[in-house]
Amino acid sequence: MTIDDLNRILVACAGEADSGPLTEQRVDTTFEDLGYDSLARMETASRIADEFGLSIPDDQVMELRTPRDVLDLVNSLVRA
Template sequence: MREFTLDDLKRILRASGGESDVTSLEGDIADIAFGDLGYDSLAVLELAGRVEDEYAVVVPDAAVQELPTPAAVVDFVNARLREAVSR
């Protein structure tokens, strides 16, 4: 099983919208809210779309509202990847 990491999330954020003007993606950003990192809900939706494309993990629009931090996204994606393997 391929694991989704915080580095994967950072790579996707950089590819989809670059680093925000508010803060960089360096360091431990796992528990910092996307809004505090300078990413709005549209950027997080773009992230979800790219995760779906690269990892075949569906991230419903409604779920995006419940994924306020990078750590939450990493946990969500890895849980779905584990579910896919156990089927």
């Protein structure tokens, strides 16, 4: 999964971040600071699971604090 993939899915699920599109410079910014709440994270995780054929437990989703956390998790699951 790339930053562009994640940005596309975030926008589809919850709209564009308050501060604009996700970039490499902002990948470590918390979802809260980007303007995304827990519901947005859950919807995003569900879409990612569907698109990439993954199973991501809800408790694991709630531990994801930044876009980098999501990218790291998804890419580790895809490689597994």
